[in-house]
Structure formats: C-alpha cells, structure tokens
Amino acid sequence: MSLAGKGVVVTGAGNGVGKAIATHLAAGGARVVVNDLDADAAGAVAEQIGGHAVPGDAASAPGAEALVRRSWELLGDVEVWFGNAGVERGRTLATSEEDWALSHEVNVMAHVRAARLLVPRWLERGSGRYVVTASAAGLLTLLEGPSYSVTKHGAVAFAEWLSATYRHRGIVVQALCPQGVRTQMLPTGGLQDLLSHDSALTPEEVADTVWEALADDRFFILPHPEVGGYYAARATDTDRWLAGMNKLQRKLDDLAVADPTGGQ
Numbered sequence: 001m002s003l004a005g006k007g008v009v010v011t012g013a014g015n016g017v018g019k020a021i022a023t024h025l026a027a028g029g030a031r032v033v034v035n036d037l038d039a040d041a042a043g044a045v046a047e048q049i050g051g052h053a054v055p056g057d058a059a060s061a062p063g064a065e066a067l068v069r070r071s072w073e074l075l076g077d078v079e080v081w082f083g084n085a086g087v088e089r090g091r092t093l094a095t096s097e098e099d100w101a102l103s104h105e106v107n108v109m110a111h112v113r114a115a116r117l118l119v120p121r122w123l124e125r126g127s128g129r130y131v132v133t134a135s136a137a138g139l140l141t142l143l144e145g146p147s148y149s150v151t152k153h154g155a156v157a158f159a160e161w162l163s164a165t166y167r168h169r170g171i172v173v174q175a176l177c178p179q180g181v182r183t184q185m186l187p188t189g190g191l192q193d194l195l196s197h198d199s200a201l202t203p204e205e206v207a208d209t210v211w212e213a214l215a216d217d218r219f220f221i222l223p224h225p226e227v228g229g230y231y232a233a234r235a236t237d238t239d240r241w242l243a244g245m246n247k248l249q250r251k252l253d254d255l256a257v258a259d260p261t262g263g264q
C-alpha cells in the first residue's frame, strides 16, 4: 500500500509508539495529523515531521468528533486512522472506578467514536483503513493490569467486529498487539524484569512492523511474533495457559516478599 500523499491521523502521537508511527508514515510520503492530549508534544512531533498538530482528547465524544472534523478540514479526507492513544491505570483489584472508566474511554470508546464518523465516508468511497493499537494484553492477559487487560480485549473485539462487518465493503481493519515497548508506559521492576524487559522493542521497531503490515492487510500486527503462539496456546488449552500465568504470578509474589519496595 503506498501512502504517498494519503491523509492519515495518528492519535497519541506526541510520544512513544504513536510518534514513531507518525514519523515513519511522514517519511513514506503521507500527510499526517499528529494528535495528543499533550499539546506541546503533539506540536513538537508535527513540526519535526512536517505534519499538522491537532492536540486534544481523542477519546471523549466531543474530543473525538472535533479531531475527526479538524482532520477532514486539514487533509481533505482521512484514508487511514491509527487509533493509538492508550492508558494503563491500576495494578490490582483495588483499581478505582475512575481508573476503570478512563481505561474504557481511551482504550475502547475512542475507537467506537472515531469509527462512527469515519466509516460512513469510507463506505461511500469503498475504501478506508482503521488500525487499532491494542496490546498483547488484549489477546492474553497482563498480570498487574486488570483494567488494561479487559479494555484492550475490548479494543481487539471492536476491531474484529469492524472487520467482520465491513471487510467486503473495502474497509481494512488491523490490530497492533505488541508486548513490551520501550516507552514511558513500560514500567520497570517486578513484572517487566521477570517477563519482557529484555524482549522489549523500541517504538521504531514497532513502527517498522506496522509499515510492513500495511502492505498485506493482515488483521493482527504482532511485532513480537511469539504472541501468536501464546494466543493459540490459550485457545487450545486454556487451563494449562492459566496455570502458566499463575506460575508467573507466584514468582512475582515471591519477589514482592523478597523486596517489598519493588526495587524502588
């Protein structure tokens, strides 16, 4: 797929994965809208890559609508939407109502609200592409991440629904599901040391995989290919998979006893 001259939007592109994707797309000739809640970060990235900064909340109903409408004004049309903004809040069962609600808004409803506006135009035109940044946590689970796991499953489920419903009418939907990526979101200590810090990728490596995946339309974009195997194992023997996850949790419990400060 050539993106030369195409209008694309990347939400949460002021930092991390979104910034790397926006940078790669601009280098490939796309006209890019850079969105982020952090206006300074969005402005800096837009300036760096020659894109348009549209700061604001990509998740709330008025925020999503303002972003889509401004993007239409700036780009004429939006051919690809990267719903990349995401939040991770709360590590235990004590995660607050507010954190659950915010996770649902940003990790799920942002996609619903953008798609509601974008899809009718794409259907008229017979083409359009929606790329959801979900997570491996949306296919498996993230220990110490109840609201994140649940809402990222929701993001994958919504992407599957979109694809199943509109695939034959020219709409391509893809779900990006990385494990650890070296951004400000990747926590250090306990779980990450145990699991994935070594295998954590740079945002640029993730953007390279996304770029390749745009060419073949595959639904799952897995920068860590082993995630596909874990996902298959979860489906074929769920109890065995859960026992394996629980074994990791017990290691975490042991670490917490050995170092109650969590390495701080």
Ligand SMILES: NC(=O)c1ccc[n+]([C@@H]2O[C@H](COP(=O)([O-])OP(=O)(O)OC[C@H]3O[C@@H](n4cnc5c(N)ncnc54)[C@H](O)[C@@H]3O)[C@@H](O)[C@H]2O)c1
Pocket (backbone or CB within 6 Å): 011, 012, 013, 014, 015, 016, 017, 018, 035, 036, 037, 038, 041, 056, 057, 058, 059, 060, 084, 085, 086, 087, 106, 133, 134, 135, 136, 177, 178, 179, 180, 181, 182, 183, 184, 185, 186
């Ligand atoms: N870092 C990881 O290990 C990892 C792994 C898997 C998936 N992801 C996903 O990748 C995406 C990008 O995360 P990242 O690691 O680059 O983190 P990041 O914190 O570096 O970037 C996320 C950006 O999203 C912005 N943002 C948050 N809420 C927003 C909103 N409502 N509207 C607009 N912008 C908003 C933040 O200001 C921030 O700049 C997220 O969806 C995240 O869940 C990250």
